[in-house]
Amino acid sequence: MHALIGSILAQAEEHGEEVSEAADLYPAAGELIVGLLAFAVLFFFTWKWVLPKFKEVLEQRKEQIQGEMEKAEATRGEAEKLQEEYRTQLAGARDEANRIIEEARATADQLRRDLQAKAEEESQAIVGRAQEEIRAERDRVFQELRAQVGSIAVEIAERIVGQSLDERAHQRLIDEFIDEVAPGAGVNGNGKGTATDSAKDREGGA
Amino acid sequence: MISAILGAEFHPPSTKDFVFDCYFSVDLFGIQICFNFIIALVLASVLIYVLLFLFAFRKPRTVPGKLQALMEMGLEFVREQIAMPMLGPAADRFLPLLVTFFFFIFFMNIFEVAPWVNFSASSRVAFPLVLAVIAWVTYNAVGIAKHGFLGYLRFTCIIPSAPAILRYTLLLVIEFVSNIVIRPITLTIRLAANFVAGHFLLALAFLGTEFFFLSGGLSYLGLVVTAPISVALVAFEVFVAILQAFIFAILTASYIGGVLAEEH
Numbered sequence: 107m108h109a110l111i112g113s114i115l116a117q118a119e120e121h122g123e124e125v126s127e128a129a130d131l132y133p134a135a136g137e138l139i140v141g142l143l144a145f146a147v148l149f150f151f152t153w154k155w156v157l158p159k160f161k162e163v164l165e166q167r168k169e170q171i172q173g174e175m176e177k178a179e180a181t182r183g184e185a186e187k188l189q190e191e192y193r194t195q196l197a198g199a200r201d202e203a204n205r206i207i208e209e210a211r212a213t214a215d216q217l218r219r220d221l222q223a224k225a226e227e228e229s230q231a232i233v234g235r236a237q238e239e240i241r242a243e244r245d246r247v248f249q250e251l252r253a254q255v256g257s258i259a260v261e262i263a264e265r266i267v268g269q270s271l272d273e274r275a276h277q278r279l280i281d282e283f284i285d286e287v288a289p290g291a292g293v294n295g296n297g298k299g300t301a302t303d304s305a306k307d308r309e310g311g312a
Numbered sequence: 313m314i315s316a317i318l319g320a321e322f323h324p325p326s327t328k329d330f331v332f333d334c335y336f337s338v339d340l341f342g343i344q345i346c347f348n349f350i351i352a353l354v355l356a357s358v359l360i361y362v363l364l365f366l367f368a369f370r371k372p373r374t375v376p377g378k379l380q381a382l383m384e385m386g387l388e389f390v391r392e393q394i395a396m397p398m399l400g401p402a403a404d405r406f407l408p409l410l411v412t413f414f415f416f417i418f419f420m421n422i423f424e425v426a427p428w429v430n431f432s433a434s435s436r437v438a439f440p441l442v443l444a445v446i447a448w449v450t451y452n453a454v455g456i457a458k459h460g461f462l463g464y465l466r467f468t469c470i471i472p473s474a475p476a477i478l479r480y481t482l483l484l485v486i487e488f489v490s491n492i493v494i495r496p497i498t499l500t501i502r503l504a505a506n507f508v509a510g511h512f513l514l515a516l517a518f519l520g521t522e523f524f525f526l527s528g529g530l531s532y533l534g535l536v537v538t539a540p541i542s543v544a545l546v547a548f549e550v551f552v553a554i555l556q557a558f559i560f561a562i563l564t565a566s567y568i569g570g571v572l573a574e575e576h
Binding site for chain 2: 124125126128131132133135136137138141147148149151155156159160162163166167170
């Protein structure tokens with residue numbers, strides 16, 4: 107067996123093939139030193155530069171995110187406050203509008219009532235004045251009439267006294283006089299006839 | 313024999329793939345430092361790490377750009393998925409260490425699938441070893457700072473709830489070995505072996521595909537198998553690159569969390 111392996115190895119060497127040896131894998135002193143130095147360099151680089159930078163970045167990121175969240179929170183709060191404000195303002199405006207409408211309605215009512223009262227008052231005043239005027243006119247007419255009646259009576263009396271009259275003449279005289287005084291007035295239109303009729307009635311009655 | 317049938321030479325990958333010639337050497341305090349492809353890869357990883365974070369956070373903005381958002385996502389991932397669950401309130405104290413572990417390992421790992429590179433510095437055991445030792449020193453130092461040296465030894469090695477006869481004999485040894493001795497070794501080997509194996513897998517798939525392609529004739533049938541597998545393996549290695557970075561960081565966090573805990 108051993109001889110076989112030996113011969114294979116020999117054959118391999120004859121063919122120029124490489125033969126594995128454990129020593130090929132052993133560490134070399136130079137490698138150990140380079141490995142140690144390489145590790146040292148990387149360790150210090152990592153320790154003093156990479157990780158502090160990394161930590162800084164994370165810190166910064168955390169701060170930024172926190173800051174942004176706080177800002178968002180603040181903005182939200184402000185928006186809510188504003189909304190609340192607007193809501194109150196809106197409600198206030200609605201109340202105000204209602205109040206104004208109510209006030210306007212009240213004012214209009216008042217105004218209407220006032221106008222009505224005033225109109226009534228005025229109309230009453232007009233009526234009163236008219237009545238007053240009528241009364242004054244009547245009084246005046248009455249006064250005038252009374253004065254005239256007096257003079258007429260005197261005239262009539264004069265005429266009666268001036269002529270002797272029978273009853274019929276007397277009546278005629280009065281009628282004539284009245285016609286003279288107020289042509290078409292008092293018992294107007296067919297005043298004469300009526301007067302005559304009434305005189306006749308009276309005559310008949312008498 | 314196979315090559316005789318197919319008429320092309322097949323060179324299987326070997327551990328020689330992990331050995332590179334020096335571009336130049338520097339003598340540092342008597343130690344020969346050989347600047348080769350591997351060192352270049354580590355330096356490239358460091359450069360990418362620094363440049364990506366520099367450009368991402370040079371002018372950090374509260375509304376991040378694409379790169380800043382991506383790097384922030386990475387940092388957030390380490391913080392929320394690794395540091396917080398394992399360390400709780402102490403998470404921020406150990407975040408620089410865990411972030412460095414996660415991203416440095418990831419940037420080294422990802423070169424495994426970078427076109428025309430296809431090699432990860434993580435497959436050189438020296439780099440996982442350095443990181444594992446740093447993790448080991450850290451969690452032991454944290455433990456000693458918290459409990460005192462003897463207090464820490466008692467804290468890590470003694471399980472108070474175990475029967476006394478086991479507590480001070482077998483379990484003491486097991487706890488010591490598993491908590492103090494094994495942890496840095498498993499951290500180292502888990503990461504390195506993943507990428508040694510990953511490299512072999514990729515090399516086999518790629519070389520096989522190339523071989524079948526160049527052989528012509530019937531061997532094209534082999535492409536049907538190896539070509540899809542190559543693509544799938546690249547995707548798988550990307551997954552492994554992220555996963556191993558994650559595992560390394562979360563185990564470190566859990567070890568630190570373990571020594572910070574009041575109880576076992």
